[in-house]
Amino acid sequence: MTMLAAGTVVCRSDELQDGIPLGFTLGEGDWPLRGLVLQQGGEVRAFVNQCPHAGHRLDFPPGRFLTPDGSLLLCRSHGAIFDKANGECVAGPCMGERLRSIAVQVSQGSVCLAGDVDLDALVTRYW
Numbered sequence: 001m002t003m004l005a006a007g008t009v010v011c012r013s014d015e016l017q018d019g020i021p022l023g024f025t026l027g028e029g030d031w032p033l034r035g036l037v038l039q040q041g042g043e044v045r046a047f048v049n050q051c052p053h054a055g056h057r058l059d060f061p062p063g064r065f066l067t068p069d070g071s072l073l074l075c076r077s078h079g080a081i082f083d084k085a086n087g088e089c090v091a092g093p094c095m096g097e098r099l100r101s102i103a104v105q106v107s108q109g110s111v112c113l114a115g116d117v118d119l120d121a122l123v124t125r126y127w
């Protein structure tokens, strides 16, 4: 079992720009936690950077998570589009599925994991 402890820092709060996702990697080895954190409307949320369609990372090249108008998240592999607020796929090959959420909280100028994270349970290994 590979665990990340509650309180692990994801990023500094001042690294976030409203509506612009920031990619992050926590942990080591072949299967670290790759995620994206997003501040919007005063809320900060995070998702696993792994598409429910075929398990690819959403951003390719790294750091490019958005549709051209910036309103939605985009998986660049096969074009699935996700709602920023809840990670639901609203168009594309995995319509109705969701990005997996990561519970985060803001504390003392940092975005941190809100609880322990079991990587084996959260990240799907496709090979």
Ligand code: FES
Residues within 6 Å of the ligand: 051, 052, 053, 054, 055, 056, 075, 076, 077, 078, 079, 080, 092, 093
């Ligand atoms: S892996 Fe994301 S749309 Fe296919």
